[in-house]
Amino acid sequence: MRQYHDYHRSIMVDEILNQMITKKDGIYVDCTAGEGGHSKAIFEYCEGNAKVIAVDVDYEVLEIAEKRLKELSENIEFFKAPYQDIDLVIKGLGLKKVDGFLMDLGVSTFQLKGVGRGFTFMNDEPLDMRMDTQSTLTAAKVVNEYSEKELADIIFEYGQEFRFARRIADSIVYRRPINTTFELVEAIRKALPYKEINRRKRHFATQTFQAIRIEVNKEFDNIKTALDKFERFLNVGGRVAILTFHSLEDKIVKHYFKNNEHYKLLTKKPLYPTEKEIEENPRSRSTKLRVAEYIG
Structure with missing residues (x-):
């Protein structure tokens, strides 16, 4: 059985909360919930007043999040879906608008260490690499x-x-x-x-x-598809926060917000993890955070 210390360590939590949360009684969508670290942090930062929608395409990893956060199930709803289909999730909940979207485009610890997933070259496994099994x-x-x-x-x-x-x-x-x-x-x-x-x-x-x-x-195509859908569901003043781990991902995100008149890019230069976080979690080294606000 996986122990607590084996959980994926969420990256740049404080920066995301400070940049993305505009009201503590809002509705926030964690489009890549993984093992639930960011969703839990949003819930706690909002003192239990926010509604969090935790979405992930990977059923195995989402199941871990549900078990880990089962005591918060009244405030956090879990859905197995790819983030490019986020519109179907929101419509299925009967919601019209939300106050923020978060996408963490990294690969989770469970995916890297999960037996048989084939994401890592550290173990000899069948070639798979599917986030959606x-x-x-x-x-x-x-x-x-x-x-x-x-x-x-x-x-x-x-x-x-x-x-x-x-x-x-x-x-x-x-x-x-x-x-x-x-x-x-x-x-x-x-x-x-x-x-x-x-x-x-x-x-x-x-x-x-x-x-x-x-x-x-199809990660790059899916990022563009998701970005196109976000603005249809954001309240004015709502924000999108995206963690990237690849220069091409960051380029897609940066250019999308710079060239979209409905958004104000709040991070003209990306935010980076602190030296302390990099020291404690070396996998955060290549991370960049960009945040944009929907202005209508």
Whole structure:
């Protein structure tokens, strides 16, 4: 049984609460609830007066949140849904307007450590990487069925593997079928010069795994879809807070709010975790927070 200290550590909690919460009796939607850390923090910050809608596409991780926060069930409602379908959740609740949306675009600790999910190269597991376990597109399909050019483009763009994307794609195609995470790591290893592997600060497979995960879950397309829906449900003065972990995610969010006349971007420069938080939680190192206010 997972113990409390195993829970995913929510990132930039204070900054999110200070920037997103405009009234303590409002309605707030946590579009990526994960294990419930941010939802719980919103509830506590609002002294139990707010209604929190906790949404996640991953049933396993949402179940953890429900059990963890069961004593707060009168104020926090849980829904299994992808954030790009947030309109269906809100309409299903009979709501017309809310006061804030939060999206944390990181991968949760449970997804990284969950047996058999295939998100991490630290364990030898089947290639999966689906946040929505009911989806038909898996990492195995991407790795084994995409053309060499398609793989190279994904690794180049989503993984920002600018120098070696084509070599990695060629190595993957040559070694098909690839069925496990360790087999994929080995294909990446064979594509990179020995000096390059030793030079990198992060594990040499990080960028390729990231690229495949983004493709499997259509993450960038889904961010744009969700953003387009938020303004239809926000009260004037309501806010959107988004945590990104990838420069392309941040670029999508920044440009969306800068070019949308219905929003005022409150963070012209993104907010970052404090040095103390990075020291306590190294996974927060690449995080950026952007917040925008709906002005109608």
